[in-house]
Amino acid sequence: MTFLQFAINNVLRNKRIYIAHFLSSSLSVMFFFIYAFLVFHPDLQGELTTTSITLNMLGGIGLQTSQYIIFIFSFFFLLYSVGTFLKKRNKEFGLLLLLGISPRQMNKLIFIENMLIGMTAIVFGIFIGLILSKLILIIVANILGIYKGLVFYLPIKAMLLTISAFMLLFLTISVLTTKIVGIEQPIDLLKSDKKPKVQPKASKALSFLSITFILLGYFVEFYYTSHTNLFILIPMGVFLVVIGTYFLFSQFSVYTLNFLKRKENIYFKKVNLLTISELVYRMKDNAILFFMVSIISAIAFTGIGTFMSLGNPGLSEMTNPFSYTYISSPENKQEEKHLLEINKKLKEAEFSYRTVTVAPKEIQNNLLVFSLTDFNHIANVLGHPKETLKDDNQTILVPTTVAELKKFKNKENISNSIDLVQRDTDIHLRVKKTVSYLGWDGKDDGKRMIVVSDKMFEKIPLGQNEDTLWNYHLFTVKDWEKSEEVTKQLENDFPIYEEGKYAFKALVVQWLVEKQENGMLIITSVLVGILFFTFAASFLYSRLYTDLERDKHQYMSIAKIGLTKNELKKVITRQLCIMFFLPIVIALLHSIIAFIALQKLVSFSIVMDSVFLLTFFVSLQVMYFFVVRWRYLRYLNKKIM
Amino acid sequence: MELLNVCDLDKIYKGKVPYTALSNINLKVNKGEFVGIMGPSGSGKTTLLNTISTIDAPSSGKVILNGKEPHQLSKEKLALFRRRELGFVHQTFNLLSTLTVKENIILPLTLDGVHPQDMNHEVLTIAEKLGISNILNKYIYEISGGQAQRTAIARAVIHSPKLILADEPTGNLDSKAAEDVMEELSKINSELGTTIMLVTHDAIAASYCDRIIFIKDGKFYNEIYCGDNRKVFYQKILDVLSLLGG
Numbered sequence: 001m002t003f004l005q006f007a008i009n010n011v012l013r014n015k016r017i018y019i020a021h022f023l024s025s026s027l028s029v030m031f032f033f034i035y036a037f038l039v040f041h042p043d044l045q046g047e048l049t050t051t052s053i054t055l056n057m058l059g060g061i062g063l064q065t066s067q068y069i070i071f072i073f074s075f076f077f078l079l080y081s082v083g084t085f086l087k088k089r090n091k092e093f094g095l096l097l098l099l100g101i102s103p104r105q106m107n108k109l110i111f112i113e114n115m116l117i118g119m120t121a122i123v124f125g126i127f128i129g130l131i132l133s134k135l136i137l138i139i140v141a142n143i144l145g146i147y148k149g150l151v152f153y154l155p156i157k158a159m160l161l162t163i164s165a166f167m168l169l170f171l172t173i174s175v176l177t178t179k180i181v182g183i184e185q186p187i188d189l190l191k192s193d194k195k196p197k198v199q200p201k202a203s204k205a206l207s208f209l210s211i212t213f214i215l216l217g218y219f220v221e222f223y224y225t226s227h228t229n230l231f232i233l234i235p236m237g238v239f240l241v242v243i244g245t246y247f248l249f250s251q252f253s254v255y256t257l258n259f260l261k262r263k264e265n266i267y268f269k270k271v272n273l274l275t276i277s278e279l280v281y282r283m284k285d286n287a288i289l290f291f292m293v294s295i296i297s298a299i300a301f302t303g304i305g306t307f308m309s310l311g312n313p314g315l316s317e318m319t320n321p322f323s324y325t326y327i328s329s330p331e332n333k334q335e336e337k338h339l340l341e342i343n344k345k346l347k348e349a350e351f352s353y354r355t356v357t358v359a360p361k362e363i364q365n366n367l368l369v370f371s372l373t374d375f376n377h378i379a380n381v382l383g384h385p386k387e388t389l390k391d392d393n394q395t396i397l398v399p400t401t402v403a404e405l406k407k408f409k410n411k412e413n414i415s416n417s418i419d420l421v422q423r424d425t426d427i428h429l430r431v432k433k434t435v436s437y438l439g440w441d442g443k444d445d446g447k448r449m450i451v452v453s454d455k456m457f458e459k460i461p462l463g464q465n466e467d468t469l470w471n472y473h474l475f476t477v478k479d480w481e482k483s484e485e486v487t488k489q490l491e492n493d494f495p496i497y498e499e500g501k502y503a504f505k506a507l508v509v510q511w512l513v514e515k516q517e518n519g520m521l522i523i524t525s526v527l528v529g530i531l532f533f534t535f536a537a538s539f540l541y542s543r544l545y546t547d548l549e550r551d552k553h554q555y556m557s558i559a560k561i562g563l564t565k566n567e568l569k570k571v572i573t574r575q576l577c578i579m580f581f582l583p584i585v586i587a588l589l590h591s592i593i594a595f596i597a598l599q600k601l602v603s604f605s606i607v608m609d610s611v612f613l614l615t616f617f618v619s620l621q622v623m624y625f626f627v628v629r630w631r632y633l634r635y636l637n638k639k640i641m
Numbered sequence: 642m643e644l645l646n647v648c649d650l651d652k653i654y655k656g657k658v659p660y661t662a663l664s665n666i667n668l669k670v671n672k673g674e675f676v677g678i679m680g681p682s683g684s685g686k687t688t689l690l691n692t693i694s695t696i697d698a699p700s701s702g703k704v705i706l707n708g709k710e711p712h713q714l715s716k717e718k719l720a721l722f723r724r725r726e727l728g729f730v731h732q733t734f735n736l737l738s739t740l741t742v743k744e745n746i747i748l749p750l751t752l753d754g755v756h757p758q759d760m761n762h763e764v765l766t767i768a769e770k771l772g773i774s775n776i777l778n779k780y781i782y783e784i785s786g787g788q789a790q791r792t793a794i795a796r797a798v799i800h801s802p803k804l805i806l807a808d809e810p811t812g813n814l815d816s817k818a819a820e821d822v823m824e825e826l827s828k829i830n831s832e833l834g835t836t837i838m839l840v841t842h843d844a845i846a847a848s849y850c851d852r853i854i855f856i857k858d859g860k861f862y863n864e865i866y867c868g869d870n871r872k873v874f875y876q877k878i879l880d881v882l883s884l885l886g887g
Contacts, residue, residue, distance in 0.1 A: 001744050001751050001760065013739035095735050098696055099796075100724025101752050103716050 003105070007112040017088065020541035021081050022117055022124075027534050028074035029125025029166050031527050034136055035067040036158035037129065041137075043150050069528055075169055077535040080292075082114060082177045084542050107178040114177060118170025122163055129162075130155075200284035202254035210252045213244030218593050225600040226410075241590060245294055248586065250287035254280060274558070275574050282547075282575065289543055290583045293536040297587035300529035300536075301617060302594040305610050320441035321382055323353070323483065324475035324490075325505040330468040332501040339473055341493055346477065349486045353477040354381040359469040360449075361460055365421045368440065368447040370398075371457035378439055381476050387435070389453045395429040396451040400442025408434040418450060423461050441505075483508045533617065537624060540579060544628060552639050565637065572633055580625045588614060644803060644836050645670040645693065650702035652688050652859075662688040663859045666702070670838065672803075675830045677839045677850035679878070681885055685859040686840045687808055693838065694806045695723060707803050724752055728797030728835075730826075732809035734789045736781045736796075742788075743768075743777040746795045753800065767795045771825055787818030791825060798829055805829070807839045811846045823849045844882060848875040855881055 001009070011018060086093075096106065137150040217240030224233035257280045261267050267276060283290075324342065328335040346353050358374040370378070375398070376386045387396055395418060399405035408414065414434060420427040429452065440449045452460075462469070477483055487506040494504050555568060563571075595610045645668075652663040663685045670676050678686045691697035693704055695711045704712060711722050728749075729735070736745045746767065747760045755763075768774040771791045776784055784792070790810055797805050807826065811819035827849045830837050841847050848871050855862040863881055867874040 001747055002757060003751055003754065006740075006744075006748070006751050009744065010739060092737060095737065096752075097720070098694075098723065098729055098735070099749050099752060100720050100722070100727070102720035102724075105720070105752060 003108070004112065007109050008116065010109070011113050011116050014089075017085060017542075017545060018117060020538040020545075021078075021085055022121055024081065024535055024538040025074075025078055025117060025121035025170075026125040026128065027531060028070060028078065029122050029162060030129040030132075031531055032067060032070050032074070032165065033126050033129035033155075033158060033162040034133070034527070035064075035070065036161045037133055037136070037155045038140060039064060039067065040155060040157045040161075041150060042153060066528060070531060071165060071169070073528070073531070073535075075173070077538075078169070079173050079176060081535070081538060081542065082173055084539070084546075086110070086177060088542075088546050110178050111174045114174035115170060118166065118174070122166050122170075125166075126159055126162055200254050200258075200280050202251045202258065204255060206247050206250075207252040207255040210244045210247030213240045214248065215244075217241035217244060221593060221597045222600075225597050242295060245586060245590075246287075246291045249283065249290040249294075249583075253283045253287070253582075257283060274571050278554075278571075278575060279578060282579070286543060286579070289539055290586075293539060294583035294586040294590070296532045296536050297584055297617070298590040298594075300532040301587060301591035301614060304526055304529040305591065305595055305598070305613050320505075320507050320510060321438045321476070322441065322474045323477035323480035323507045324473075324487075325441070325503075326473040326475075327503040327505075328471045328473065329501045330470070335471070335502065338494055338502065338504075342473075342475065342490060345486050345490055346475070346483075349483070351477050351479065351483060351486070353475055355473065355475045356381045357471055357473050359471050361422075361457070361469060362447070362463050363420055363422050363460070364463070365419070366447055367418075367420060368400075368442075368449050369420070369457065369460060370449065370451045371454045372451055373454055375439070375451040378474065379435075381474065382437065382439070384435070384437055387433075387451065389432060389451070392453045392456040392459075393427075393429055394432040394453070396432055397434045398439035398449040398451060399434070399436075400438060400440040400447070400449050402438075404442070404448075405436070405438055409436055420450075420460065422463065425459075425461055427456070427460070480507055481511065484512065533620070536583075541628075544576075544579065544632070548632065548635065552636060555636055556639065568636065569633060572636070573629060576625060576629050576632065580621060580628075584618065584621050588618070642672045643669055644672045644674075644707055645838075646703075646705040647693065648703040648705070650689070650692060650704065651700045652685070652692060652697070653700045661859055663692070663699075666856070666859075666861060668854060668861070670804075670836060672836055673830070673834045675827070675837045675839070675849065675851045677841060677847045677853040678856065679840075679842060679847055679853055679882065680856040680862070682842070684856050686856060688859075689856065690806055690808055690838065690840045694727060694729065695719060724749060725800065726803045728800070728802040728805040730790070730793050730797050730805065730807040730810045732812035734781075734786075734793045734813075736789060736792060738781045741778050741780055742773065742784065742792050745781065745792055746777075746799055748796060749800045763799055764795075767799050770828075771795050785818070786814050787821055790814060790818070790822050794822070794825055794829070798833065798835060801833070801835070803836060805835055805837045807837060807841075809841055809843075810839070811841065811843055816845075819843070819846060844875060844878045847878050853878060853881075855885060857885055 015022075093106065096109075101109070133155075134152055137152060141150045217237045220233050220237035220240060224237065227233070257276055260276055261280070266272060326338060326342065328338075343355070356377040358370065358377060360374065361369045363369055372387070372389055375396070379386060389396065397408065397414070397418075399408050414431065416431055418429045418431060420429060429450070442449065483506070487508050490504065491506070491509075494502070551572075555563070559568070591614065592610075599607070647666055647668045650663055650666040651661070654660045654662055666689060678689060680686045688697065692699050693706070695704075698712060703710060707726055709722065709726075711719055714722055737748070740748070743764055746764050747755075750760045750763065764777070765774065768777055771794060773788060773791050773795065776788055776792075781789060781792075790813075794810075797807075805826075810826070811822055814822060823846050826837060826839070829835050839846070839850060847853055848867070850867060852864060852866050854864045862885065865874075865877050865881060
């Protein structure tokens with residue numbers, strides 16, 4: 001056995017210890033590779049030719065940013081994970097020191113071991129990435145709305161980038177970990193797992209503070225939703241919650257358990273004695289782990305939830321209430337033909353829709369004026385009640401952007417009167433009311449929409465360059481998300497901007513563009529989220545593995561006093577439940593609060609998305625719990641009974 | 642010829658209440674000697690052994706081993722010193738569970754970069770001597786306590802160290818296995834001429850030694866030599882132990 005063989009043996013025969021670390025390393029590599037695979041994809045270079053929708057700058061930046069994010073977080077996670085695994089081997093290192101391993105050899109050993117795991121993880125990660133790549137391409141094409149699909153290619157560049165990036169990462173980690181181990185007196189290393197533990201104590205003040213901080217953090221986040229200009233509140237709230245969570249695990253939990261211990265009628269009841277006394281130590285030992293797992297999970301949940309809601313169809317609808325807008329100048333001779341075409345196509349495709357034609361006046365001081373009749377038509381197709389005006393000097397304000405809508409709803413900064421200035425005319429209007437839905441798409445021109453009586457509308461002169469008004473043909477289509485095919489045909493039929501006499505806008509296109517932008521964000525956040533989640537799981541695994549050895553001895557001695565198989569199962573189940581679900585419950589709580597706050601910022605419901613997402617992660621965790629419990633019990637039963 | 646010289650050795654554990662584990666220990670061990678250290682629990686026997694074996698540092702005093710002062714060496718040189726001059730046998734065996742019996746035995750040679758062919762030769766010779774040739778390819782969890790301790794002894798002698806330090810090597814074994822292990826140590830001492838220092842509280846194990854040093858409360862208490870008769874020596878040990886009260 002040469003030194004190299006010895007190092008290889010150490011890794012291969014410690015595979016149960018290293019498997020979680022190896023898998024999370026491989027997963028990092030795989031995700032990084034998948035991003036590189038997409039970044040270098042020939043069809044995703046610059047403007048997309050295969051579709052009318054282009055992959056814009058944001059998408060490209062999104063992909064690369066997520067690559068960086070994955071890389072940076074992988075570095076810290078893997079470093080932490082290697083650190084914990086090495087601590088577990090303290091006794092082994094102590095023994096090697098005893099046998100006369102030199103500090104340089106020790107570094108070499110750890111270095112070789114790390115590089116070995118790293119290299120294997122690189123190969124394995126890229127291999128799995130390649131296997132999954134076809135599936136990824138289908139998913140990505142779908143998310144980005146590229147309906148012709150993306151071709152498969154042999155990603156030499158992506159492979160080289162992944163290999164070199166992770167070589168560097170593992171090299172750095174290997175060098176750094178040799179520093180972690182440090183060379184202590186071998187006697188300290190040999191005895192490190194035998195030191196008796198001190199009874200954990202917790203401060204009452206800090207326990208109280210932890211709850212206060214978390215509640216205060218929640219409050220600050222809620223306060224932000226109604227005072228969106230105070231951006232500083234977001235990091236403040238997050239900071240409070242993070243600090244609070246730390247003390248929650250390190251102080252409050254221990255304090256509560258110690259409190260329970262003093263209640264003898266609870267503490268001395270059956271297996272409670274075992275569970276609680278064991279938990280106090282476990283809480284203190286695992287406070288940092290719990291803290292990290294819950295914060296990482298909360299970030300993952302909230303991040304994915306936020307980005308998922310960005311891709312929600314509600315978002316585009318929020319800014320444009322009409323599925324199609326056909327704008328026609330008075331000189332447009334094809335107006336009738338085009339309208340017939342739109343109606344025909346929609347009917348052919350069996351869409352149910354409503355349509356209306358309006359002719360608003362553009363006013364110099366940034367207003368868009370509608371006659372009451374026109375407006376009531378719009379209200380009708382949008383499914384809102386009719387409005388009335390008492391006299392000609394009254395007006396109704398209609399929001400055209402989400403920001404405006406929110407302002408109107410909260411009754412902020414709404415003036416009582418509005419001046420309308422056009423050529424020589426200056427009309428003073430009193431605001432009768434505001435409506436609480438979007439009546440126009442004002443995202444692009446930023447004009448304010450007002451409604452005046454038909455008589456007043458007649459009085460307002462035309463703009464300087466206008467002879468007659470342009471017609472706006474508006475369509476609201478049910479299930480407009482599915483109108484992509486029809487829209488494509490229509491776009492082909494109407495050559496764009498023929499002498500600027502008409503324009504055709506389709507919500508579905510707007511939506512797809514946004515979907516593509518957001519799709520990038522979703523891919524990013526979901527993959528990064530899954531990565532975070534996996535790391536959290538891997539930390540838990542490593543912890544359980546360490547505890548298992550200790551538990552074995554403990555339960556062996558308890559079993560001698562007489563602990564039935566079912567009682568053992570009960571004790572273990574309770575302990576594992578806490579390990580698995582306490583951090584997740586805290587993370588869920590944080591994310592739910594974040595989602596509720598987010599819901600107040602957008603006017604469509606994100607409940608479904610959030611519930612779906614959280615259920616998905618919780619069920620993953622439940623599955624993980626049952627698998628681990630089964631293995632844990634099987635191992636203990638085999639050793640003890 | 643003198644192999645080990647311990648001069649004025651003190652060991653104080655710092656803490657809220659400093660605890661003196663060893664005070665003013667002086668002892669000399671000649672080459673080829675088989676020395677036992679005995680004393681009640683907490684008397685400092687293991688601390689003394691750990692200090693001599695360089696895995697724990699003394700608070701003051703000197704340890705001179707084969708003409709060198711190991712505690713003064715740099716980490717790199719100290720490692721080489723441990724690797725070449727010392728061999729260890731522990732109560733809990735301290736074998737690596739991820740390695741086979743054979744791999745555990747040759748670990749010191751591996752660290753020293755010995756050629757694999759030479760390793761194989763050495764390991765066969767020593768395994769033959771200790772009667773563990775048939776379990777060389779087994780893992781540690783597959784063998785008995787007695788076999789594990791003989792594996793540990795094999796590992797302690799494979800690199801022909803000057804001094805073997807044994808800390809309660811029979812503590813975890815039944816009386817038959819304990820007897821076997823002591824026979825093996827005794828054989829190594831007589832056949833290979835290796836100096837052995839043994840910490841034990843088992844009078845039977847101690848009776849294999851040439852000399853027993855008794856310590857109590859971290860101080861030298863008494864020493865007795867084995868004459869021609871091991872039975873008599875055993876009785877003498879029991880007498881001192883009953884006087885020591887522990």
